[in-house]
Amino acid sequence: MKQRVHVVGVGMIPFTKPGASEPYTVMGARAAQAALDDAGVAYDQVQQAYVGYVYGDSTAGQAAVYGVGLSGIPVFNVNNNCATGSSALFLARQAIEAGSIDCALALGFEQMQPGALKGAWTDRPSPVQRFADAMLAHQGWDEAAPRAAQFFGGAGRDYMREHGIAPETFARISVKARQHAARNPLAVFRNTVTLEEVMAAPKVFDPLTRLQCCPPTCGAAAAILCSEDYARRHGLDTRVRIAAQAMTTDTPSTFGSDDMRRVVGYDMAAAAARQVYEVAGVDPQDLDVVELHDCFTANELISYEALGLTPPGTAERFIVDGQNTYGGRVVTNPSGGLLSKGHPLGATGLAQCAELTWQLRGQAAQRQVDGARLALQHNLGLGGACVVTLYEATA
Template sequence: MSRMQRPVHVVGVGMIPFTKPGASDPYTVMGARAARLALQDAGVDYADVQQAYVGYVYGDSTAGQAALYGVGLTGIPVFNVNNNCSTGSSALFLARQAVESGMVECAIALGFEQMQPGALKGAWDDRPSPLARFIDSMTERQGYDQAAPRAAQLFGGAGQDYLREHGIRPDTFGRISVRARQHAARNPLAVFRQTLTLDEVMASAQVYGPLTRYQCCPPTCGAAAAVLCSADFAKRHGLDQRVTIAAQAMTTDSPSTFEGGDMLKVVGYDMSAAAARQVYEAAGVGPEDVNVVELHDCFTANELLTYEALGLTPEGTAEKFILDGDNTYGGRVVTNPSGGLLSKGHPLGATGLAQCAELTWQLRGQAEDRQVEGARLALQHNLGLGGACVVTLYQRN
């Protein structure tokens, strides 16, 4: 956790339109383009950047250098990061840490992914899977369905457990997809911009438990980046200092993940709750103070669980939160105005930085048709099984 001893500003962000697999440029082109957009937005020359942190999941070693070499050959350290679906925000965490510590004055975080069609799967079959312990816990709790995608079984199983415990309607999960598509319709960078009715969501192919096809995020290609710097650097270069990282925390699994056969905990509920608590404590705010949230909605079930893990609504009340419209415009807190992973898309390494870009635009008042009126505090939640969770609070100065 960082208590932000030295202010760190997000002075530039960039994101390219997300696309379906097979429709994108190579990762080298996507990554360089997103980095150039962030540098241009910041008004910073790449020669002034002192370190780079680059996230991707599916790619060879030093792919980060290959992407940034398309921007320039300045000889700076380039660190490659892989933390499953929280990869992008892990790169952001490291860049923030480098600036806050005084190690550097300016750093860039870049994330990209060139994905293949179909459900996620491991790249290696000749060594232990990093998710083996999670799969074992899941299998002990609910068995293993050879016909269903692994991630859908994990998160769908958590949704199934929540449904049983709290007696909510299965179509409550579907309503999250409906709202995600409504938000994405306003986002020209999202991969799915067509709206859906609740009937269409619920009638789509069953995947696992309460999850239907339209309740699962799609494999996506894309890239996003952020330029971070100190207050002194921003002042010297006349940069936009409106957005500051007020607090940030990264957590990994604790014993509770694997104790008691609770699928909510297997998919990171406790990691998310711990990271959120640390961030609120460090910033001296509560969830009731947050205006806009970008959270990790890889499946509708995870969005519902994350409402409660982040303290946006008390435990057991997520269904009422959704039915009352408290998760959208006109409600208590606007969640995933970008369309989220469900509709904007989920290029694994880019997701955390795309969330950063959206929230930076929101706090600057630059989100156009998606703008959350009067947004001053923005919360980001990015989760990767295996596991890691990064929660970041941004503040408008």
């Protein structure tokens, strides 16, 4: 019999710009300890740790966890590009649900460098070469633009070509993100911006301006997961349960569709969301709050449709009508999202988990979504992996 899995504790440290952070060992230990304190769990109760990061040497996970304790437990290092944090969460949940363990730590951190993302190796094939080849065949290559912006900007272009939306529609997402982040003391960017300012910012890759691209960020976040039986025996907080979770990777449609939306993971996201809704018996219209992977405004827009938040071709109306924010149908990225909260790659999935846990507990302060009962998390990594997680309030 599958065990029910609860998020009994979460922790997150303020995200910062590169060069302003503590070392990853300190950040990771701080986030892990915060999650343990929130759960009321001692480190020696944790039976396994799953630790995610993208830029770091092997066993960096141990280096961070050892700052909390030396209990001899298994520590698994996880690297799945931008979906790393939620991949660690997925593995921790899976181990508990299967009955292998009762209590696990999922931790993610990143100590990033300034500038656009780039590979660490030049003497071997890039893991995203097949994606780059698909992009080259579809839209060419711009030597002056960052690679990631070309991927996701291309997805935005393809959406515009099909549906005829205005470039300002993407910019509205940045305005919304900053408005939300202004309420989040853990976010990197807390100053609001106007639509005019977003559109006037330097162009990175059409239709994306600089204010429509997530910043390189340093930070850490963590979660303590327990089986329901274990949590009840130890008097732990069972208000938040993982109702369903799915992880997907690429299929032939990623490379065979001549559509940049599919190259950057639209089909992975749609498939993971469908699995989650089917398992939980939930309709996307039932969701109250969503933390989705807005690495670029274009990806937030196409993800609305991939996740079923609005029907295909209706994302512009969804945005213009304010259905993606407070007072609308579903509040998306109340934390400010990757665009404004920041995107320390290995930490992002667990920062999303923390935000949604606080929302379902009613602990999100100025960001609180009234009456939140069902929350969806979407975390995407090019290369590729997508994890979609549904949380439900149980009390």
